[in-house]
Amino acid sequence: MFFYWSSQYKIDHFPPSSTRMTNRKQLIQLGPSLTRLHQIKMRTLLLLLLFCHVSSPVKHSLKFFFTASVGVPNLPELVSAMMVDGVQTGYCDSNRNMRPTQNWVKRILRADRQQVDWYRTECFQSQPNFFRDTMRGLMHLLNQTGGVHILQRMSGCEWDEETGEVVGSMVFGYDGEDFISLDMKTLTWTALKPQAVTAKLRWDADTARINHNDNYLTKVCPEWLKKYVDYGRSVLLRTELPSVSLLQKTPSSPVSCLATGFYPHRASLVWRKDGEELHEEVDHGEILPNHDRTFQILVDLNLSSVTPEDWTRYDCVFQLSGVKEEIITKLEKDRIRTNWGKTVSSKNIEKEEPSKVTILVIVILVLIAVVLIATIVFIVYKKKKAQPNTSTEESMALKKKRKG
Incomplete structure (x- = not known):
């Protein structure tokens, strides 16, 4: 459930769900960048934010995620996020920072x-004290x-809106x-x-705390x-269909x-393949959040043992919960977007598209050229400005010499 995460393709922001926890590069506005060691440790901060239990359309969830840390500079001792149906x-x-993120x-x-008042007490007093004491106790035990x-x-x-089950x-x-669960x-x-x-043995003995947790x-x-569901229904229950693309890093990479x-x-x-779901030669990615509060998912297909003639037997199928229609994308070479120069639209119209690296190099070269031109102009200007003064001084000296 609490794991580190990495991905070949990622777009930003928060927060999907699953039964195991992965991570994203953002630290929800947690401030200055950390050292590499701290970054590795702190990647667990958003593991929790990226996952809530997957549920059916009639099920709703309210989750609180707390992360306490020691030995990490420039970071609050405790950070927390609240999520409803996977939305922060x-x-x-x-x-003492507290803010709602939805209108x-x-x-x-x-x-x-x-x-x-309850949130203020929990965020600023009760939970910091609890996590500080618990962290100290666990470090002692370990x-x-x-x-x-x-x-x-x-x-x-x-909460199951249909059955009422909680x-x-x-x-x-x-x-x-x-580590431990209730x-x-x-x-x-x-x-x-x-x-x-x-x-576990020590916590089991604290029945007052267990009963408090059960009641809450x-x-x-x-x-x-x-x-929350009643107020946020228009946001929480909306549906948006994705765009689907085929990507390939190199000719030998998975699609x-x-x-x-x-x-x-x-x-x-x-x-x-031929209408049957593949389980081998396939690598499934996690559902990840985008910056606009939508989500993304990626699945790799290894084609090393597939002949070009058989590509047409493969397709990628997206299905959104609650929506009957599938989005089917056929595996065709002219649909694949690559990192080595060309992309093709869904209408199979080929066009050149420079890679991000190429664009970056061009921008850097342009900036260097601008700096060089500005430097040359400045030097020429200084020389021209100095020349009249020199000629004036020389002519005055000649006049004095003639008079003498």
């Missing part, structure tokens, strides 16, 4: 000052005296790995790795979620099928 709706940190959430908070360490928590609830959840991650049926903690067994996850959280710009994140993208 709020952010806060221990530096409909702002309307809720204006009408319900009690929630505002015999850690220093270094960079990350403690994360994902908690929240899911499911709460709470899981902790430590240094990028699953079993909502037995109301006991489950150690997710051997190092968490001692923590199964009663308070669902009531808030219902209100990637990229679907981007879809919403919601409940979608599938597969390669088929």
Whole structure:
């Protein structure tokens, strides 16, 4: 659930969902860049933000993601994000920053000052104290005296709008790995790795805290979620279809099928051969967020053992949850966008398109030329400006000499 992430193709922003956690390069406005070591550690910060449990159209989720850190400079001790149905709706940190990120959430908070007070207390007092104490306790249990360490928590609830069923959840991650989770049926903690067994025994003894979590996850959280869905229905329940492209880095690279710009994140993208879904020679990417609050997904197809004559037997199929129509893209060479010079439109009209590297080189050369020209002009100007003065001085000297 708590894993590091990388991808060949990525477009920016937040936040999809899945049962395991991956990462994105943004640190939700967390400030100055970190050292390479810190960047590797801090990639876990957005693992949580990128995933909520995948659900059907009638299911909704409210998730809170907290990330505490030690040994990382220029970063708040604790950062948190709230998400409804995979959409980031709020952010806060221990530096006393708190802001809703959706207009409909702002309307809720204006009408319900009690929630505002609750969020302030949680973000600025209760949770920083809790995570500070918990981090200290875990480092002691694991015999850690220093270094960079990350403690994360994902908690929240899911509500089935059709059946009324509510499911709460709470899981902790430590240094990028699953650590311990709350079993909502037995109301006991489950150690997710051997190092968490001692923590489980201690946490099981704190029944007051367990009961508090149970009450919040199964009663308070669902009531808030219902209100959020009601206010944000026009945003949360919209559907947007993607554009689908075929990409290839080099002639020997796999062909990637990229679907981007879809919403919601409940979608599938597969390669088929003769109408049958492929499971071998296929590498599925995660659903990732775009900067405009839509999503993208990419699936690679290895064609090393496929003859050019058989390419027409393959196609890439995108399916958005709740939408009957599929988007089918046939594997045809003139549809593939490459990194070595040419792209082809969906109408099979070929045109030249310089690569990003080529454009960058051209821009740099132009800038260098501009600087050189400006330097030459400046030098010529200085020389011309100096010449009249010199000639004037010489003529005056000659006149004096003649008079003498």
